[in-house]
Amino acid sequence: MDNPAEDVLAGVGPRLRALRRARNATLAALADETGLTASTLSRLENGRLRPTLEQLLPLARAHGVPLDDLVAAPPTGDPRIHLRPVRRSGLVIIPLTRRPGGVQAYKVIYPPAGRAPATTPQTHEGYEWFYVLNGQVRFVLGEQEFLLGVGEAAEFDTRIPHRIGSADSRPAEVLTLFGPQGERAHLEPAHPPRT
Template sequence: MAGVGPRLRALRRARGVTLAGLSAETGITSSTLSRLENGKLRPTLEQLLPLARAHGVPIEDLVEAPLTGDPRIHLRPMRRFGLTVVPLTRRAGGIQAYKVIYPPASRARATSLQTHEGYEWFYVLNGHIRFVLGDQEFRLGPGEVAEFDTRVPHRIGSAGDEPAELLTLFGPQGERAHLSTARD
């Protein structure tokens, strides 16, 4: 239980949520959340359940249940804004990796262009996507890649009757994906 506070803080910061925002999501006061994150208050089950739900993680991730010896990775998909998002990295901060599944265009919610801090790279695994970046529009299919500064207005969505699956790398502080090769 000693590591619960730092894990809670890391999850909140990774989502870019303030204590006040998390308080509104969970119904737990900001001061209680602060005391939990600083280790000054031992969490109860009644506090951990809404926190796990808000962060989209199983409660075991908050209390760090002992390892079972099973080397397999058990990915836990989350539903966010009509998308299915599977986090592929488990550490807070730095570049994050996700598998994102966009519903077929006919079932997708209409969304406006968005902007936020960061830099994103994505690879289309399956299906086709409609990618709007500023005043440009692109249709990408399997094997195609795009990267962009997320401060530019953008929107990504399925372009067909099938779901579209993307592998996404996102750097919340604007980190770009780099490929280093050894020089002979």
């Protein structure tokens, strides 16, 4: 190909497939998450459909990568991660890593105990680790309850029912690490947006 734009677009399909597979997501699950059809996603991944901005934006959001990563934009030389907070169930979740797959790092801000929506303990595959940056955290793991303060950390098997939140009238901030299973459990919207 002699056209640079065509070269860029030709590489989008394999990148989309690699991102989806790194998340262990099916075409059907990604279709639910993005509002695109599984057929459209398959044709994009196989290069039989030229991607549009309207298709790439929800895909970048679903995969948690900048649009530039999907089209392999040339690097700007800026190594900083541009933080884009996600708000979900009263939490503010700030991604601190930008590569797909593997262990992901997030700063999570839990609202004050009286303002947090009531949640039941959750379970999912994987392990999670968190470190308290600010405030006091109430951590329920199975039948046990722990109060953690600044500088304390916890690591646990996420197949055990668990719940994390602020322990008092102040927000609590934690640094958390989890793998793809934990990322899906914590970050997927309850009702995926449709485009």
